[in-house]
Amino acid sequence: MVKYLIVFVALSNLFGCVQGKEDRAFEVFNEGVILSLDAVKKDQNGQHDKAIALNRQAIDKFKETLIIDSTHFGARGALGHSYYLLGDFKEAINWFEKSNVIDDKSAGNSRELGLSRINLGQIEAGYKDLTKAFKLDKSEEIRSITADDLYDIGKLAFEYSAEYSKRGEAKKGANYQEFSLTVLKMAYDIDENRKDIAATLVEFADKAGEKELADKYR
Numbered sequence: 001m002v003k004y005l006i007v008f009v010a011l012s013n014l015f016g017c018v019q020g021k022e023d024r025a026f027e028v029f030n031e032g033v034i035l036s037l038d039a040v041k042k043d044q045n046g047q048h049d050k051a052i053a054l055n056r057q058a059i060d061k062f063k064e065t066l067i068i069d070s071t072h073f074g075a076r077g078a079l080g081h082s083y084y085l086l087g088d089f090k091e092a093i094n095w096f097e098k099s100n101v102i103d104d105k106s107a108g109n110s111r112e113l114g115l116s117r118i119n120l121g122q123i124e125a126g127y128k129d130l131t132k133a134f135k136l137d138k139s140e141e142i143r144s145i146t147a148d149d150l151y152d153i154g155k156l157a158f159e160y161s162a163e164y165s166k167r168g169e170a171k172k173g174a175n176y177q178e179f180s181l182t183v184l185k186m187a188y189d190i191d192e193n194r195k196d197i198a199a200t201l202v203e204f205a206d207k208a209g210e211k212e213l214a215d216k217y218r
Contacts, residue, residue, distance in 0.1 A: 025069035029078070032061030036082055058082050073102065077109045089116040107137035115149055123182060143190050150187035151197050154180045158204050177208050188217070
């Protein structure tokens, strides 16, 4: 009887530790989520430096979560999201890929993974991820916000193109110009109701001497 009691006590302690570990990981993860949400609010209010600081704190919490419980379901995807918001696209890709090993059915993760790849010039692979995201989430909202993000990427790339051209770095300027037009076409293909994207495509294509492309979107 004493033998069985000792085994029972040992098992109870073990399960208690497991439960305690899961509870602590859940608590720390939620602290990270709150920091991440606060970062988004700060960024929307124009407090970009505070948003960056909060995102870095969130990253620390998500990493702490994995130290407490390496099997935690959401921490890897949350790390990918936080790095994406910081513009550290290589690290974002790293964590989204790790997350996909555990769960590859998250539309949000696939969307931001795709955008991270596109930001690094991996257009084909990025578009594949976006297509997967749209299959997982068939709402108009995800297509709309993705078109917005691609529109911003395309416009910024065209600005870089102009800057490099001014500096006499014609090849870099041409590469950014091509990248810009490709991304803008992708944005419009995703949401063909966006007349603003079409108008920008026409403007940029005209500046690039791409008359045929400009005429297509007039």
